Amino acid sequence: MSAPPPYDAQQLRHLAGEIITHVRELAAAGWTPATSSNFSRRLDAHHVAITVSGRDKGRLTEDDIMVVDLDGQAVGSDHRPSAETLLHAQLYRRFPEVGCVLHTHSRVQTVASRLYAGAGRVRLEGYELLKAFAGNTTHETALDLPVLPNSQDMPTLAAQVDALLDQHRLWGYLIDGHGLYAWGRDMAQARRHLEAFEFLLGCELDLRNLGCTR
Numbered sequence: 001m002s003a004p005p006p007y008d009a010q011q012l013r014h015l016a017g018e019i020i021t022h023v024r025e026l027a028a029a030g031w032t033p034a035t036s037s038n039f040s041r042r043l044d045a046h047h048v049a050i051t052v053s054g055r056d057k058g059r060l061t062e063d064d065i066m067v068v069d070l071d072g073q074a075v076g077s078d079h080r081p082s083a084e085t086l087l088h089a090q091l092y093r094r095f096p097e098v099g100c101v102l103h104t105h106s107r108v109q110t111v112a113s114r115l116y117a118g119a120g121r122v123r124l125e126g127y128e129l130l131k132a133f134a135g136n137t138t139h140e141t142a143l144d145l146p147v148l149p150n151s152q153d154m155p156t157l158a159a160q161v162d163a164l165l166d167q168h169r170l171w172g173y174l175i176d177g178h179g180l181y182a183w184g185r186d187m188a189q190a191r192r193h194l195e196a197f198e199f200l201l202g203c204e205l206d207l208r209n210l211g212c213t214r
């Protein structure tokens with residue numbers, strides 16, 4: 001008889017079901033093209049449920065969700081975790097209150113990342129929807145969404161992200177030509193942050209197309 005896994009298998013099934021449901025909706029919106037994007041949920045103090053690398057995110061099943069430890073190493077699975085597991089793991093390690101990390105590749109996110117890479121940030125200011133971010137109670141505020149250079153070397157990318165993590169009220173970042181990371185205490189909050197970034201980036205792109213400089 002094999003040893004039981006070092007995590008709650010029932011909780012894993014529950015979180016896998018949640019990931020599958022939400023990611024199907026994100027994929028239907030066109031935010032996960034061509035197997036891109038990855039998603040995770042904290043399972044317990046030492047483990048994270050995360051998508052298997054290379055899977056079609058619009059058609060996830062329980063077999064497409066696996067467990068890694070907080071160093072990003074697979075636990076009890078022969079599958080390869082997301083190529084970007086390190087970026088998820090560093091958020092869970094650094095912030096015990098983070099319970100969910102969502103990474104998508106929508107067209108709006110990708111175009112915005114290209115346009116604002118030079119500036120290194122997108123300033124989001126004066127929008128009512130800023131109140132969607134935890135801790136914000138007014139539109140009379142500004143939030144800077146960082147834009148980082150892309151790299152195929154995950155430790156390099158993770159080191160760039162690490163330098164940002166002391167920032168107050170940081171709920172996401174863009175990677176140039178790549179996509180958006182957003183997180184929260186649970187799926188509902190992370191998804192709200194992801195959708196708010198998507199909407200606000202879309203507004204900024206529309207304003208730019210209209211030649212509006214404000």
Ligand SMILES: CSCCC(=O)C(=O)COP(=O)(O)O
Nearest residue numbers: 036037038053054055082083
């Ligand atoms: C074809 S998408 C390139 C990799 C990527 O950026 C991504 O989000 C998906 O990688 P994963 O290993 O998590 O499937």
Ligand SMILES: [Zn+2]
Nearest residue numbers: 036037178179
């Ligand atoms: Zn990606």
